[in-house]
Amino acid sequence: MSYTIKKLLDHRSIRKFKSDPVSEEQLREILNAAQAASTSNNMQAYSIITVRDYKLKEQLAELSGNQQSIKNCPLFLVWCADLYRTNVALSEKYPHIQAAGSVEHLISSTVDTSLAAQNAVIAAESLGLGIVYIGGIRNDIDQVAKLLNLPKLVYPVFGLCIGVPNEEPVLRPRLSHQIVVHENYYNSHNYKEFIQKYDSVNKEYTKRRSNGKESGSWTSKLAEKLSRPRRENLKDGLANRGFYL
Incomplete structure (x- = not known):
């Protein structure tokens, strides 16, 4: 098995992260790897x-559901x-052509973002760093956009905590x-x-990870997540950003 596949698996x-910073060299390598990802029609x-x-991390953590990982990660x-x-x-030479926030452009730009991010994750883990994706960044995309000065036709897809792991x-x-x-x-x-088999395996995993405090199955966790509405303001937030569904 190759080193890359081992790291992926x-x-x-x-x-939980140590206080060690992510160096500029490490960040450069991670971002170079991100930009090497596939991209639809080279739009990047x-x-x-x-x-x-x-x-700023504190503010983003609060908007993302008070996720401590954001505050504690160095990057x-x-x-x-x-x-x-x-x-x-396009504006100077082709002002009559614009990339409108259509459903297709929403999907393709989101896919571009996801492919680049996963390249970054693989690069970070190959450097001995740990990561966690933060989907909660979409809890209030209007407020995140204000904080980060995002123009129209730009929306936050997810966050990514990176740092030296302080847990295994x-x-x-x-x-x-x-x-x-x-x-x-x-x-x-x-x-x-x-x-049914996966539920059984997942119950054992949950018990082990929580030191016996929890024992939920995969389907019970799905039911818990899907039983209550989430991010009901997301459609309006995307429209405010210039994306129309």
């Missing part, structure tokens, strides 16, 4: 905000889908290939059987 979310429709200022990156820069590029959590089990990978056609025939 060893991935886990890190929420994303921007990355690096945040080290503690007060926080906010990954933004960005069509604004595309329009700046148990590796989280994944669903079986047998219900994730489909050959030629989609086949849900054995879903219930494999989901």
Whole structure:
């Protein structure tokens, strides 16, 4: 097995970090790796905000659901889908052509952002650093946009905490290939059987990770998450940013 595959299979979310800083050299390598990712039509429709200022991290942590990881990590990156820069590029010679915030452009810029971020994650982990994605950055994209001075047609997709790990959590089990990978056609025939097995494995994982304090299954966690509405203001927030669904 190659070193790269080993690192990928060893991935886990890190929420506790040492105080050691992420060096400028490490950051440069991480960002170079990010920009090497695939991108739709070479639009490179994303921007990355690096945040080290503690007060700003505190504000972003509060907006993201009071997530301590943001305050405690030495480096926080906010990954933004960005069509604004595309329009700046077009404005002088092609003012009649604009990258509107259509559903297609929303999806393609979000995909561009995600591909670049995952490259950054792999690079960071190869350097011995740990990461955790922060989807809570979308809790109030209007306020995040104000804090970070984001122009129209730019929205925060997620945040990324990076730093030297100060924990070694148990590796989280994944669903079986047998219900994730489909050959030629989609086949849900054995879903219930494999989901029951995965629930059992996940209960043991949860017990171990929480030192016996919790024992929830995968489906019970899904039910908990999906039983209450989340980010109901997101559609309006995207519209305020210039993206229309």
